[in-house]
Amino acid sequence: MRTIPLRLLVLGTVMLAPSASQLWAQEYELTRVVAVVNDEPISVHDLAARVRLTVATLGAPDSEGEQERMVQEVLESLIDERLKVQAAERLAVEIRGNEAEAAYARFAGTFGMDPESFTQSLRQQSISEVTVWTKIDADLRWGQIIRRQVVVAPDEVDEEMASIRAAEGQPEFRIRRIVLLADGNRDRAAARVEADRLRGQLAAGADFRLLALRHSRGLPDSPGGDWVRGDAVDPTLAEALAQLETGEVSAPVETAGAVYLIQLLDRRAVTVPDNEAALRRQADELVFRRNALTTDRTLIRQLRASALIDRRL
Numbered sequence: 001m002r003t004i005p006l007r008l009l010v011l012g013t014v015m016l017a018p019s020a021s022q023l024w025a026q027e028y029e030l031t032r033v034v035a036v037v038n039d040e041p042i043s044v045h046d047l048a049a050r051v052r053l054t055v056a057t058l059g060a061p062d063s064e065g066e067q068e069r070m071v072q073e074v075l076e077s078l079i080d081e082r083l084k085v086q087a088a089e090r091l092a093v094e095i096r097g098n099e100a101e102a103a104y105a106r107f108a109g110t111f112g113m114d115p116e117s118f119t120q121s122l123r124q125q126s127i128s129e130v131t132v133w134t135k136i137d138a139d140l141r142w143g144q145i146i147r148r149q150v151v152v153a154p155d156e157v158d159e160e161m162a163s164i165r166a167a168e169g170q171p172e173f174r175i176r177r178i179v180l181l182a183d184g185n186r187d188r189a190a191a192r193v194e195a196d197r198l199r200g201q202l203a204a205g206a207d208f209r210l211l212a213l214r215h216s217r218g219l220p221d222s223p224g225g226d227w228v229r230g231d232a233v234d235p236t237l238a239e240a241l242a243q244l245e246t247g248e249v250s251a252p253v254e255t256a257g258a259v260y261l262i263q264l265l266d267r268r269a270v271t272v273p274d275n276e277a278a279l280r281r282q283a284d285e286l287v288f289r290r291n292a293l294t295t296d297r298t299l300i301r302q303l304r305a306s307a308l309i310d311r312r313l
Contacts, residue, residue: 035075036310037082042075047313049131050074056125057111058210073215075313081138083303088141091148095140103136110213110223149299150291152284160283167229167270173241174225174266176208178216180259183301191259195252199261202249208263218300219293225265232286237262257297 035042051074061067101115108118122129180195182188198211212221230238234255244250244264253260273279 034311034313035079036308036312037079038086038307038309040082040086042078042082046078047071047075049128050078050135052125052127053122053131053135054214056122056127058214070214072313075311079309079311080300080304081135083300083307084142084145085138087145087299087303088138091145093141093144095137095144099140100133100136103140104132107132107136145299146292146295149295150288152287152291156287156291157280157283160287161279163229163231164270164279164283165272167231168272169269170230171242172227172229172268172270173264174227174268175241176212176221176225176263176265178208178212178261179218180215181217181257181297182254182259183257188254188259192252192254195259195261199249199252202261208249208261218296219289225263229270232290 032044033041034044034047051071054070054074061070104118105115108115111118113121119129122132178195178198180191182191194215198206198215201211202208209223228241230241233241236253236255237260240250240253240260240262241264244262246264246266248264250260250262250264253262273282
């Protein structure tokens with residue numbers, strides 16, 4: 001019996017008719033383990049289910065090379081997800097039902113649907129809702145861990161308030177980001193190659209938001225993009241933003257820990273809230289998000305560094 005490439009098996013279970021999928025499954029057991037994360041296995045079935053969801057929501061790659069990358073990226077996201085859930089279990093982090101339902105509605109809204117329409121769409125494509133709920137559960141529990149870890153000191157808020165006042169009238173940018181983490185020399189070289197490849201796809205007409213959902217690591221941007229001040233981001237990013245026209249995508253921008261692609265959606269002048277309480281709330285939110293982003297990246301690096309991860313794909 002010939003060996004079927006795993007990429008073809010996974011995509012076959014996603015895209016072929018049920019009878020064809022069954023034939024593929026006869027030649028290659030879906031229970032095969034493709035990774036082990038601290039003694040917890042990830043099977044071909046787990047991977048195929050998440051690939052099916054990815055294809056349904058973000059579209060199928062065109063080429064074999066893109067298909068291979070997508071499968072690998074989905075596997076890495078599942079590894080991170082298992083690490084997050086394991087950390088949540090150690091810390092006894094649980095999620096209430098209404099929180100999960102609200103998160104499901106937000107997830108559906110990302111693709112322009114209400115929860116009922118989204119559920120119906122999943123069923124029409126033979127996608128188990130469990131796949132979505134598993135992802136949502138991991139994201140919510142991880143969010144709680146991040147919130148527990150993030151400290152917003154009063155002096156940080158005071159400094160941010162002073163920065164907002166000082167920046168009045170200066171440019172503020174609404175952006176989307178694709179963040180490719182690059183902690184070491186090898187990771188940085190790979191991130192550069194990936195950024196150039198994604199920029200080529202964008203130049204060919206790919207949707208920035210969908211590419212960001214698939215490829216960007218860390219905390220996601222808001223669906224409509226996030227407003228950032230030029231003085232509140234890395235100077236290299238600020239310089240790139242200042243040169244962009246509305247709708248334009250930057251060349252890859254390298255910072256200390258990542259390579260970015262940025263899409264400029266809008267720009268405006270910074271305005272200062274007219275009362276102290278509103279200004280403090282704004283400053284508090286900005287400090288929290290900035291610290292949460294740093295905490296997210298730090299904790300993921302720590303979890304990966306201390307975990308036993310056996311990739312078999």
